Amino acid sequence: MWNIIRAQWYQLIRDKRVRGTFVVMLLFNAAFTFANIDGYEEIKGGRIMADMGSFFGLMGLLFMLVLMAFVMGTDFVDKTLYYEILTGHSRKEVLFGRFLVALSAGSLGAMTIMLFCPLVLTVGFGWGYVPEAGSTFLRCVLVFGVLFRIACETMLIAVIVKNPYATIFAGYIIGCVELLLLLLKELMPGGDIFLQFFSVCQCTELLNFSGLQGMEEAAGEAVSGGFSHCRLVFMAVMGLAASTAAVMAAYAYFKRDDLQ
Numbered sequence: 001m002w003n004i005i006r007a008q009w010y011q012l013i014r015d016k017r018v019r020g021t022f023v024v025m026l027l028f029n030a031a032f033t034f035a036n037i038d039g040y041e042e043i044k045g046g047r048i049m050a051d052m053g054s055f056f057g058l059m060g061l062l063f064m065l066v067l068m069a070f071v072m073g074t075d076f077v078d079k080t081l082y083y084e085i086l087t088g089h090s091r092k093e094v095l096f097g098r099f100l101v102a103l104s105a106g107s108l109g110a111m112t113i114m115l116f117c118p119l120v121l122t123v124g125f126g127w128g129y130v131p132e133a134g135s136t137f138l139r140c141v142l143v144f145g146v147l148f149r150i151a152c153e154t155m156l157i158a159v160i161v162k163n164p165y166a167t168i169f170a171g172y173i174i175g176c177v178e179l180l181l182l183l184l185k186e187l188m189p190g191g192d193i194f195l196q197f198f199s200v201c202q203c204t205e206l207l208n209f210s211g212l213q214g215m216e217e218a219a220g221e222a223v224s225g226g227f228s229h230c231r232l233v234f235m236a237v238m239g240l241a242a243s244t245a246a247v248m249a250a251y252a253y254f255k256r257d258d259l260q
Contacts, residue, residue, distance in 0.1 A: 004089065004097030012071060012105055021066050025059050025113050033117040045122025050131050053207035056117070057143060058175075060110035061203055064147050065171045067109060068154035071102035073164035082259045095159070095254050103151045110147055114207075115140065131209040139206045142232070145239045146203045152246035153199065159254045175200050196231075196238050206235075 012018060036051060037043050049056075075081045075098070084094050127133055150171075158167045178200040185195055195201040 001089075001093040001097045004084065004093055005101055008071060008098055008101040009105075012067075012101060015070060017070055018067055018109075021063060022109055022113070025063055026116055029056060029059055029113060029117050033121075037121075042128075043121060043125045044128030045118045045120075045125065046128035046131055046133065046136070048121055049118040049136060050209040052117075053139075053209055054204040056114040057146075057203045057207040058200070060114040060143070061146070061150050061175070061200065062172075063113050064106040064110045064150045065154055065175070066168055067106040068102045068151050069158060069164040069167035069171065071098050071105075072155050072158035073162065073167045076158070076162035076259070077164070079259070085259070091255050092251070095155075095251060099151070099155055102155075103148065106151060107144060107147050111140070111143075114143070136209070142206050142235075143203060145236060146199050146206070149199045149202075149239045149243045149246075152243040152250070156246045156250040156253075159250050159257065179204075196235055197242070199239070199242070202235055202239065 032055065033048055033052065037048060040047065081094050085091060153174075154167060154171055157170050158164070161167055161170060178198040181198065182195060182201050182204060195205075
C-alpha cells in the first residue's frame with residue numbers, strides 16, 4: 001500500500017485542478033469576507049467567524065468533495081486501478097491507499113479554507129469576545145467528523161460512477177438537496193432531529209454561532225460549544241454510522257466490480 005500512497009501524493013501535489021480549486025476557494029472566501037467587513041465598526045476575527053462560519057464550512061466541504069472525487073475517480077477513467085490490481089496489489093490496497101491520501105489532504109485543505117480568513121483577521125485585529133474562542137475551537141474540531149463523513153460518502157459515489165466530474169456533480173446535487181431541506185426545516189415536524197442525518201446540515205449547525213454570548217454562556221454550553229451533550233453524542237453517532245456504512249458499501253461494491 002505504501003507504493004500506492006506515495007504515488008498518489010506525487011500525483012496529487014502536481015494536480016493543477018486541485019491547486020486551482022484551492023486557490024479559487026481561498027480568493028472567493030477572501031472576497032466575501034472583505035465585502036462583509038466593509039460595514040463593521042470594529043473588525044475582529046471572531047465577528048467574521050460568527051457571521052460567516054456556516055459559509056466557510058460549506059466551502060470546506062465542497063473542497064473535500066472535489067479533492068476526493070479527483071483522487072478516487074480519475075484513475076477509473078484511464079484504467080490505472082485495473083493495471084495496479086494486475087501487477088499484484090490487492091483491491092483493498094488500491095482503494096484505501098487512495099482514500100487515506102485524499103482524506104488527509106482534503107481535511108488539511110478544507111480546514112485551511114474554512115479558517116484562513118478568520119485567522120488572518122485575528123492576527124491583524126484580535127479575536128474579540130463573541131463567540132467565545134474555546135467553544136469555537138471545539139466546533140471546528142467537531143467539523144473534522146463531518147469532513148470524514150463527506151470523504152466516505154464521496155468514495156462511495158466515486159466507485160459507482162467511475163468519473164471524477166460525475167462524482168462532483170452527484171455530490172453537489174446531494175448537497176443542494178440537503179441545503180434545501182435545511183431551509184424548509186420549519187415546515188417539517190421534527191425537523192431538527194431529521195436533519196441530523198445529513199452531513200451538510202450538521203456542518204452548518206456546528207458553525208452557526210447565533211445565540212452564543214461569549215463569556216456569559218452557561219457552564220454547560222461553554223463546555224460543549226452551545227450544544228447539549230446529548231445532541232453532540234447523537235451527531236457523533238449518526239456521523240460514525242453513516243461513514244461506516246458508506247465505507248463498507250464502497251469496498252463491497254469495488255471488491256466485486258469488473259472495473260470496465
